[in-house]
Amino acid sequence: MSVGNGVLLNAGTEVHCDAAVGNYALIYTNSVIRTGAIVGNLARIGSNCTISNNVTMPDGADIPDCTAVH
Template structure:
């Protein structure tokens, strides 16, 4: 069976982690302005830079942005959306997403992450390994949550927020749009 073709934007550290999961399901290619066309990264070819997206759209219909910078990820996502790309979610086999959770487009859910019943995750959200989004919690568009952080029941993480590693967003707490929460922090 032939796999669908998927463009992975960004071949840096996060992009490579996304690639490890995406290549299980898709025929992948990287787009990265810092790499020469034809270079292979993790066995995946680099086929161009961001300026090449319009012509790459002829061959690729699917795209995921694997860039940790929330603002840059949003810019690329919006440009690709205007070009007509579709955005699958990349979910590691060891992750769990409840069938009663809502998850947007172009999200990445890495190994052992959990999105519980009633949780809501926006578009182009990156959930690192071990992240937990508990019941009825909400995560806004373009947020980034690092390893082993927990968003507890009823909590809200705003759009463009960055939650460091080993953080707890306590029950019903609110993290504002664009907030940058340092590693090992509890937000009450």
């Protein structure tokens, strides 16, 4: 797992093994970044989201609350 500079991980957030979160990403409450997933720089992941295994979210992605990305 790697987490970049200036990242905000809110309460209940999980970042699983081999996942990566880019610089200045914002991950809201109770969201899960699964194994091997990559969250780009300046991305915003809403509350109660799941980023599935091995998914890549591009820089600046904006994922709405309660979304599962496969």
